[in-house]
Every structure is written in structure tokens, then in C-alpha cells.
Amino acid sequence: MAIITISRQFGSQGEAVAEVLAEATGYTLLNKRTLEGLITEKHVPDIRLEWINESSPRRMEELEEKRVQYIEFLKVTISELAEKKHIFMLGRGCQFLFQAYENAVHFRVIAPLEIRAGNIQRRFGVDKATALRLINEKDAERNDYNFYFHRGDWNDPELYNLTLNTGTSSLAETAGIILYFLRERDVLTPCEYEDIKSEVVPLLDQKLRDIADGTFQRKVLKGKDGPPVFANESEEEFARILDYYKIEYLYEPTTFPLRWDSEGNIESAFAPDFYFPDFDLYIELTTMKQQLVTKKNRKLRELRKLYPHVNIKLFYRRDYHKLLKKFGIDKG
Structure with missing residues (x-):
């Protein structure tokens, strides 16, 4: 079965693309939430949950053995799951882990800085300066994570089969390109490709509505049906x-x-x-x-x-x- 890794810049909306593709295809999606669940389920005491959040330890020299255990956990867990079903793997540097894996394909979703900042401003209700600061922080965290755990630069274009820009292509076009690539790699049959492609646009529309509904609006004041219930x-x-x-x-x-x-x-x-x-x-x-x-x-x-x-x-x-x-x- 295929392991499809999707690396994404913060604010590029790569998460939305991965989630919709997993839903449309029925493939397993491995992201922060599902990996945390697997760690808890498998009772892996040496794996720190914050690492799944793509952060690296500060005192690296003391944790080399645990780094190896973490990498081994990712590789074994994902390989076992891929024996049963195609996998969409979101982030976590798995483009390094499965670079030589015959049935792996690697995508990177990027966007211009202005587009990323605008997406973050709309989603979280922050000003542009704050959005840019968040981008810098997340980019630095991912750089450190990939360098520490995988000893590599996740910006290296040779790691990826395709790099997709959501600043020049819509999310639907981005998802469509990934599906077409999977069809050409025989992960999808031509019939599956046509059926799934027709589902992607309405699913993406719903995903974007869900994001908008959850968007933080600083000045939206919640109405109350009755008197408030105070905490104390x-x-x-x-x-x-x-x-x-x-x-x-x-x-x-x-x-x-x-x-x-x-x-x-x-x-x-x-x-x-x-x-x-x-x-x-x-x-x-x-x-x-x-x-x-x-x-x-x-x-x-x-x-x-x-x-x-x-x-x-x-x-x-x-x-x-x-x-x-x-x-x-x-x-x-």
C-alpha cells in the first residue's frame, strides 16, 4: 500500500487538503491527533507527546537514545498501518523516513508569505504583524524538528515528488493535482480517480466553511438566552x-x-x-x-x-x- 506524505508550510492550508483527500479516498489520515492516540494506545512511555507536535527538545545531547526510539516508533507504526491500507501522513518529517520506500510519494504544500499571513489573519483574528510572527515561529520549530529528528533540511526540493503552491492554485486544484499524480502512480484506478475527484470540491467547500465557522472573531459578542452562569x-x-x-x-x-x-x-x-x-x-x-x-x-x-x-x-x-x-x- 502507498504512503503519501504531505509536508506543509504553516498557513498554506495543506492540512485542509490532506484531511479532505483522506475523507474522499477513505485512506487513513495520520496527523497529530491520530498519532497521539496511537502512542497512548500502544503505551509507549519513552515517546514524548510534544514531539508529535513537531517540536524538538532543548537539551538534545541527553536524548539521542529517545530520538532513535521515536523515529523507530514512527517508521514501524506507519509501515504496519500501510500493510493494510493506503496512508496520508501529514508532516512529522516522514518524507525523510520513507524516502527510499518504493510505494511512497511525497508532496509539499507551500504558499507566498502574504497568502499565508492572510490565511492566518482570517482564521485566528490576529493582525498582520502577529500572523507573520506566528509564521516565523512555526517555520523555525519545523526547521529545528526536522534537523534534530531526521538530520535534514525539509526545504530541500529533492525530497518531494511535487511541490504545490496554494497561492497560485486553488485548494481544489491542489487536491486535484495530487489525485492525478496518484492515478498515474497506479495508487488510484481511472474509475476511482473520476469518482473521488467529483467529491473533492464539495468536501473542500464544507471544510472551508467549518474553518470559517470556527474562526476567532474578536468583536463578535456572544448572545445569551438567559442570565449568565458565573464561575464563582x-x-x-x-x-x-x-x-x-x-x-x-x-x-x-x-x-x-x-x-x-x-x-x-x-x-x-x-x-x-x-x-x-x-x-x-x-x-x-x-x-x-x-x-x-x-x-x-x-x-x-x-x-x-x-x-x-x-x-x-x-x-x-x-x-x-x-x-x-x-x-x-x-x-x-
């Missing part, structure tokens, strides 16, 4: 004060993504407690002891770095108690 007593008390003085607010209306994995899925996010539309101000209320707010402060710094135009304040325990005292509420 302090938030409820704070809301009662706002209600009494008729100060308009929304409770947790916006979630700000802070970190993404190698496939563009949100790994960390922050939803401030209150938003005041009249002041375009977010308030995060924390009544924890000061030594326990480190994690929240770190998220706040990340948010301000990614979304510099967002006006947000952290309301500390001392500020909260001063407010209660001002309104004659004694919490002891």
Missing part, C-alpha cells in the same frame, strides 16, 4: 454591583486564542470575565492569593503581545475587596 461567587457579586448601577456588560463574550499546535488547532486560549462595550474594556477578575496568579498574569502577557489593541485589565484580590468595601459589602 466573586464574579456573581461583581455582576450584581454592575447591574445595580446599570453598567452594561457581557460575561465571557470572547475567547482569545494564545497558542496553536503544528496543525493550527488552538492549544491555549483566554476568555476574560467581563466586557464593557461602552468602554471597549475587558476585565479579568481574580480573587486568588497573589502568589497563585502567576499563570493568569502569563496568559495576560501573551494576550497583550498577540492582540496589542485589546484593552484589558486584571482586577486583583485587593482591588476586588476595596470595591466591596466601598459598596458596604464586608467579606472579612
